[in-house]
Amino acid sequence: MDARPLPQHPESNAVRESVEKKALRYIGERRLTITRVDDTQVTASCRGVDGVYAIRWIPEFLSWECSCQARGKCCHLEAVKMVVTR
Numbered sequence: 613m614d615a616r617p618l619p620q621h622p623e624s625n626a627v628r629e630s631v632e633k634k635a636l637r638y639i640g641e642r643r644l645t646i647t648r649v650d651d652t653q654v655t656a657s658c659r660g661v662d663g664v665y666a667i668r669w670i671p672e673f674l675s676w677e678c679s680c681q682a683r684g685k686c687c688h689l690e691a692v693k694m695v696v697t698r
């Protein structure tokens with residue numbers, strides 16, 4: 613078995629928190645800022661553990677994009693979805 617270095621990400625060592633729960637916490641901690649909402653665009657920023665991530669809705673693809681490296685759904689996007697309804 614290969615020895616893998618421990619992840620550098622501080623959150624990786626924390627007790628696993630669900631994406632939804634974390635998103636709620638981010639909202640509660642006022643980490644989320646919605647910068648623009650109109651008929652076609654949503655942009656927001658979310659302060660994560662190691663920086664501020666940019667989140668936006670891409671109307672061409674009908675999908676969300678976040679600047680963090682997480683695969684699939686991330687807490688930043690979940691936080692935005694909790695406060696933006698379409």
Ligand SMILES: [Zn+2]
Nearest residue numbers: 678680686688
């Ligand atoms: Zn993200």
